[in-house]
Amino acid sequence: MIALEKRPNPSAFWGYLTPLLAVVATMIAGGLMFAALGKDPFQSLKLIFWDPIFGEFAFYYRGQLLIKAGPLILIAIGLSLGFRAGIWNIGAEGQYVMGAIFGAAVGLALYPAETRWIFPLMVVFGAIGGFVWAMIPAILKTKFNTNEILVSLLLVYVAEQFLAKMAFGALRNPDGQGFPGSRNLAQWSSSSNSEIIAGTGIHYGVVAATIAVLLAAILLSRHRIGFDIRIMGVAPKAAAFSGVNPQRMVFFCLGISGALAGLAGLFEVTGPSGQITDSFNVGYGFTAIIVAFLGRLNPIGILFAGLLIGLTYIGGDAAQAGIGLPGAAIQAFQGMLLFFLLAFDLLTQFRIRWARATA
Amino acid sequence: MKLRSILAALAVAVSGPAFADGHEPTKVGFVYVGPIGDGGWTYEHHQGLLAVEEEFGDKVETMYVENVPEGADAERVMTQMALQGADLIFTTSFGYMDPTINVAAKFPDVKFEHATGFKRADNVSTYSARFYEGRAVQGHIAGKLTQTNKVGYIASFPIPEVIRGINSAYLHAQKVNPDVEFNIIWVFTWFDPTKEADAAKALIDQGADIILQHTDSTAPLAAAEEAGVLGFGQASDMAAFTETSRIGSIIDNWAPYYIERTRAVMDGTWESVDTWDGMDTGMVEMGAMTDKIPADVQAEAEAMMAAIAAGEYHPFTGPINKQDGSVWLAEGEVADDGALAGLSFYIEGVTGDIPN
Numbered sequence: 001m002i003a004l005e006k007r008p009n010p011s012a013f014w015g016y017l018t019p020l021l022a023v024v025a026t027m028i029a030g031g032l033m034f035a036a037l038g039k040d041p042f043q044s045l046k047l048i049f050w051d052p053i054f055g056e057f058a059f060y061y062r063g064q065l066l067i068k069a070g071p072l073i074l075i076a077i078g079l080s081l082g083f084r085a086g087i088w089n090i091g092a093e094g095q096y097v098m099g100a101i102f103g104a105a106v107g108l109a110l111y112p113a114e115t116r117w118i119f120p121l122m123v124v125f126g127a128i129g130g131f132v133w134a135m136i137p138a139i140l141k142t143k144f145n146t147n148e149i150l151v152s153l154l155l156v157y158v159a160e161q162f163l164a165k166m167a168f169g170a171l172r173n174p175d176g177q178g179f180p181g182s183r184n185l186a187q188w189s190s191s192s193n194s195e196i197i198a199g200t201g202i203h204y205g206v207v208a209a210t211i212a213v214l215l216a217a218i219l220l221s222r223h224r225i226g227f228d229i230r231i232m233g234v235a236p237k238a239a240a241f242s243g244v245n246p247q248r249m250v251f252f253c254l255g256i257s258g259a260l261a262g263l264a265g266l267f268e269v270t271g272p273s274g275q276i277t278d279s280f281n282v283g284y285g286f287t288a289i290i291v292a293f294l295g296r297l298n299p300i301g302i303l304f305a306g307l308l309i310g311l312t313y314i315g316g317d318a319a320q321a322g323i324g325l326p327g328a329a330i331q332a333f334q335g336m337l338l339f340f341l342l343a344f345d346l347l348t349q350f351r352i353r354w355a356r357a358t359a
Numbered sequence: 360m361k362l363r364s365i366l367a368a369l370a371v372a373v374s375g376p377a378f379a380d381g382h383e384p385t386k387v388g389f390v391y392v393g394p395i396g397d398g399g400w401t402y403e404h405h406q407g408l409l410a411v412e413e414e415f416g417d418k419v420e421t422m423y424v425e426n427v428p429e430g431a432d433a434e435r436v437m438t439q440m441a442l443q444g445a446d447l448i449f450t451t452s453f454g455y456m457d458p459t460i461n462v463a464a465k466f467p468d469v470k471f472e473h474a475t476g477f478k479r480a481d482n483v484s485t486y487s488a489r490f491y492e493g494r495a496v497q498g499h500i501a502g503k504l505t506q507t508n509k510v511g512y513i514a515s516f517p518i519p520e521v522i523r524g525i526n527s528a529y530l531h532a533q534k535v536n537p538d539v540e541f542n543i544i545w546v547f548t549w550f551d552p553t554k555e556a557d558a559a560k561a562l563i564d565q566g567a568d569i570i571l572q573h574t575d576s577t578a579p580l581a582a583a584e585e586a587g588v589l590g591f592g593q594a595s596d597m598a599a600f601t602e603t604s605r606i607g608s609i610i611d612n613w614a615p616y617y618i619e620r621t622r623a624v625m626d627g628t629w630e631s632v633d634t635w636d637g638m639d640t641g642m643v644e645m646g647a648m649t650d651k652i653p654a655d656v657q658a659e660a661e662a663m664m665a666a667i668a669a670g671e672y673h674p675f676t677g678p679i680n681k682q683d684g685s686v687w688l689a690e691g692e693v694a695d696d697g698a699l700a701g702l703s704f705y706i707e708g709v710t711g712d713i714p715n
Contacts, residue, residue: 057439057443060438060439060442061439064435067431164547177477177519177700177701179453179477179518180516180517180518181454184457268431272431272434273430274457275430277429277430277454278547279428279430279454282428282430282432313432317424317427317432317436321388321422321423321424321436321439321440321443322422322443324422324423326395327394327424327425328394331426
């Protein structure tokens with residue numbers, strides 16, 4: 001019989017190394033899976049991890065990588081603050097959707113005005129949309145002690161219904177011949193979140209993600225709130241003694257993560273996506289949870305984790321088109337990454353004992 | 360500089376098989392919204408890809424990507440195919456419309472074909488099938504066969520294509536059975552077996568004994584099988600349910616179109632067109648009917664199909680009123696394609712509202 005025994009002093013060194021180990025293990029196991037599917041494992045891995053950055057069409061893929069990683073990093077930074085404090089916002093996907101809807105609605109209300117104030121206004125309302133949606137679990141938790149995991153998660157589905165309602169109703173393009181979807185915000189100069197430098201993929205959302213990484217790093221290492229967040233996660237009682245107000249912390253962490261998710265949605269709907277449609281959200285809010293943990297809840301770690309996960313999407317699609325890897329194999333590959341990360345984490349925290357079964 | 364030109368030459372040399380005359384195989388890309396194993400919409404498009412391979416052998420090279428979300432990801436996948444040398448790209452979902460137009464503008468030498476949309480360009484064609492022709496036959500059969508006079512309809516999105524299908528099916532059911540009622544559930548998805556099954560069960564609970572679906576999975580047929588009621592295969596034949604719930608099917612047959620368009624690219628005769636084909640060209644096919652449909656009803660259905668294919672009968676022939684009772688088509692008047700393309704209202708007798 002196997003028993004798990006908690007390690008008294010988990011190694012910090014291995015704690016930092018587990019993400020790398022998980023990546024290596026995923027490559028090995030994934031390579032075996034690709035081989036079992038009759039594809040050259042080395043070529044597959046090269047297509048996924050190497051070619052998008054250094055291959056023939058890297059000039060295009062590098063920009064796409066930033067477009068894909070930007071929202072992941074922006075959302076994951078917000079989530080990581082809460083996760084560190086033991087506040088579990090699982091509903092970033094919903095906040096992302098609401099941010100996009102709020103911001104887009106404000107912009108579309110002013111259509112077709114041509115002024116440069118519209119985009120900043122939309123950005124503000126994008127953040128407000130995500131913030132407001134995250135306040136629902138925050139208020140329910142502080143007033144009625146509900147579980148924020150369940151509330152925030154279920155609100156994702158509410159947000160998706162609302163999104164469909166908007167795409168088919170209030171925000172539908174009046175010139176769209178009855179088809180669903182809003183006007184294209186990327187093609188209206190007042191609301192367009194276009195590339196700041198053409199061809200680089202850098203739009204305002206990528207800039208915002210970079211700023212968020214820096215601010216989070218400063219907050220956690222140099223600011224009182226950062227200290228409170230860390231101590232609350234490790235030792236809630238000690239935190240209470242040192243004067244941390246847990247209720248305020250719930251509002252702060254859910255508010256920040258909601259606002260950042262809302263911003264990510266706004267930058268996406270005004271840029272790469274362009275439209276409010278019923279299929280606008282593609283799971284960034286959920287994938288960002290993986291990114292946050294893969295990055296060890298550390299801002300710099302999240303930066304790299306976001307780029308890595310983004311790479312598996314871009315390289316995964318390239319491998320499908322290039323050598324006909326099935327889409328499901330790519331999804332399984334991405335799933336392995338989380339699996340190995342959790343498995344190695346477990347082994348860092350616990351040791352395995354082989355005990356004789358007692359009858 | 361020298362090293363660079365050597366590398367360039369090398370890149371050309373290793374970039375794939377070329378024919379003796381230096382002619383490269385024509386590369387055809389397909390962007391799919393679902394998995395090729397969905398058994399419905401994407402499955403049939405993939406059958407089209409396989410038919411292209413079969414027809415042209417090593418003169419073509421095909422590539423495809425599954426499960427591509429509509430939006431920025433679709434744009435990236437299309438760009439990637441164009442960069443990898445695709446000559447022709449089929450984008451097989453309505454939501455790929457703007458991405459297709461955007462990418463096509465960047466690659467004027469690559470031909471694009473967008474399914475079920477309405478935006479075209481010099482290098483972008485659109486194509487769709489007149490599914491409502493199949494719906495007319497389905498409606499006729501459902502009207503004849505229902506015992507409870509209740510037909511369940513699982514609708515995906517309130518877009519003209521789906522509304523046309525509901526109207527066409529209802530119109531022809533009501534012609535042979537004035538008491539028939541349609542219960543419609545909107546599931547807001549093309550492919551979600553769980554939601555589709557839930558919708559089917561709800562409809563069956565409401566008394567429907569025939570289920571029509573405008574979604575892509577086989578889940579409604581499975582639910583019908585369990586409850587002992589009847590249904591039709593959608594987009595694909597769904598023949599696995601022939602012994603139980605499936606009594607017929609509407610099949611999207613894209614293969615002839617894909618072969619024709621690929622050949623046009625090879626010959627250099629490709630032009631931007633708007634294609635809307637039906638039973639006449641075989642783009643809309645009806646799968647084999649089972650014995651659960653009495654022979655006389657089968658004969659009527661066959662006759663209707665023949666008349667539609669021959670252009671003798673149009674499913675939307677007046678008199679037809681709108682839901683509010685106002686006249687849409689006068690006696691003998693036939694709906695024109697423009698009106699059908701943007702159809703956004705129910706006809707008289709359909710109950711409920713179109714969600715918006």
